[in-house]
Amino acid sequence: MFDPESVWALSGPDRTVFGDGALDELAGHLPDAGTTLVVRDPGLPDTVVERATAGLPRVETFADVDPDPPLAAFEAALERARAVDPDVVVGVGGGSTMDVAKVTGALAPHDGSVLDYAAAPTGGGESVPGPGLPTAAVPTTSGTGSETTPVAVVSLPDRDLKVGVSSPHLYPDVAVVDPVATVSLPPGPTAASGLDALAHAVEAYTTRRFDAKPAAGPDSRPDYGGRTPLTDALCRTAVPRVGQSLRRAVDNGQDLAARREMALASHAAGRAFSNAGLGAAHAIAMAAGSAFHTPHGETVGAVLPAVVRYNAPSVPERCAEVADWLGAGPDEDAADAVERLARDVGVGGLASLGVDESAVPALAERTMALERLLAGNPRRLDRDAVADICRDAL
Numbered sequence: 001m002f003d004p005e006s007v008w009a010l011s012g013p014d015r016t017v018f019g020d021g022a023l024d025e026l027a028g029h030l031p032d033a034g035t036t037l038v039v040r041d042p043g044l045p046d047t048v049v050e051r052a053t054a055g056l057p058r059v060e061t062f063a064d065v066d067p068d069p070p071l072a073a074f075e076a077a078l079e080r081a082r083a084v085d086p087d088v089v090v091g092v093g094g095g096s097t098m099d100v101a102k103v104t105g106a107l108a109p110h111d112g113s114v115l116d117y118a119a120a121p122t123g124g125g126e127s128v129p130g131p132g133l134p135t136a137a138v139p140t141t142s143g144t145g146s147e148t149t150p151v152a153v154v155s156l157p158d159r160d161l162k163v164g165v166s167s168p169h170l171y172p173d174v175a176v177v178d179p180v181a182t183v184s185l186p187p188g189p190t191a192a193s194g195l196d197a198l199a200h201a202v203e204a205y206t207t208r209r210f211d212a213k214p215a216a217g218p219d220s221r222p223d224y225g226g227r228t229p230l231t232d233a234l235c236r237t238a239v240p241r242v243g244q245s246l247r248r249a250v251d252n253g254q255d256l257a258a259r260r261e262m263a264l265a266s267h268a269a270g271r272a273f274s275n276a277g278l279g280a281a282h283a284i285a286m287a288a289g290s291a292f293h294t295p296h297g298e299t300v301g302a303v304l305p306a307v308v309r310y311n312a313p314s315v316p317e318r319c320a321e322v323a324d325w326l327g328a329g330p331d332e333d334a335a336d337a338v339e340r341l342a343r344d345v346g347v348g349g350l351a352s353l354g355v356d357e358s359a360v361p362a363l364a365e366r367t368m369a370l371e372r373l374l375a376g377n378p379r380r381l382d383r384d385a386v387a388d389i390c391r392d393a394l
C-alpha cells in the first residue's frame, strides 16, 4: 500500500542578507579571517568586488571563470585554494562563479578531485566527507539562485556533458543579495537570468506535492522533495515581481526599484526550487545545454511557454494564478503570458538558439534521461510528449 510522505523540510544558506548596501557588510557576516579567497566573475566592475572585500584583511583572487564553467575552472580554483590556504571563500558573480566558489569552499579542506565528488557514473559519486570552509555567495545577476542551492554544475565540453556536484556542505553559510550589485548587468543577461528565475518559480509552484511520493527518512528523502506551503509562499513572492519588474530592469538597468524586485524574486525562486524541485523546462534546457551548448537562461525562457501549455491541464488552478500574476490579458493563458514576457525582453524560441527540427529527436532522447528533473513535472511525459513540447518551443 502507498504510504505517502507526511514530513517536509526547508533547507538553504544559513543566513540571507538582503538589501541595498548589504554587500558593504559582508565581512561582518563571516568569521574573522586571516585570508579570504575571492572567486569573481572577470567581467564584473571592480567596485562591486571592492565593496564585497572591504574590511577583509588579506584577499587572494581567482577570476578565471567563464559561463558554463568547465571542469578545468573548478580544478584550477580548488588548486588555488589548497595553495593559499584561505580561512573563508567568497564568490561574487553569476551562477557559474558562485558554483565554482561553493565547490572550492566545500572541497578545499578535503582530499580528492572535483570529479571524485561529481555524480556517478560520469563522476566518482563520493560524498563530501564533512564541512568545508565558511563560504559566502554574492549574486550579481538575478536568476540562477545558486546562492540558495547545494548543487554546482560542471561542464565537460569535450564530452558534451554536464555533471552535478551535490552535497549539503555546498550550501553557502551566507547569501548576500544586494540589488545595487546588479545594476551594471547588460540587458541580454538581465533578460536571460530573469526568465531563469521565472522558470524556477513557475516550475516549483506547479511541481508535484511533497506527499505525492512515498514516506522516507531524513537520510533518504530526495533533495527535490516536492512543493510545500512554504515553497508555495516563496513562489508567490517571486512570480508577480518578475511580471511587474523584468521588462523594466531590461529596459533600464539603472532602475533600482526594478532591480530590487528582481533580486528578491530570484532569491525567493531559488529557495523554492532548491527544495520543491523543477520540471520539464529545466530538463529540456539541461539536455540542450549539454548537447548543443545553448545558454541556460535563454533556453529555459525559450521552452517554458511550451512546457506550461503542456502542463496546464494537470494544474489548471495554479496556471490560472500564474497568468494573473503575470498580468495576462483577457485572451491569454499562463503560457501566452510567459511567451509574451519572453518576447518582450528579447528571448525567442529554440530555433533562435540554433536548435531546429532535425535536433528534436536527440533532444527528447537526452531529456528523458534526466529523471530527477522529470519526476517533479506535474503531467506525465514520454519521449513523444517531450518531442512535441520541443517542436512547440522552436
Ligand SMILES: [Fe+2]
Binding pocket: 144, 196, 199, 200, 282, 296, 300
Ligand atoms: Fe535554472
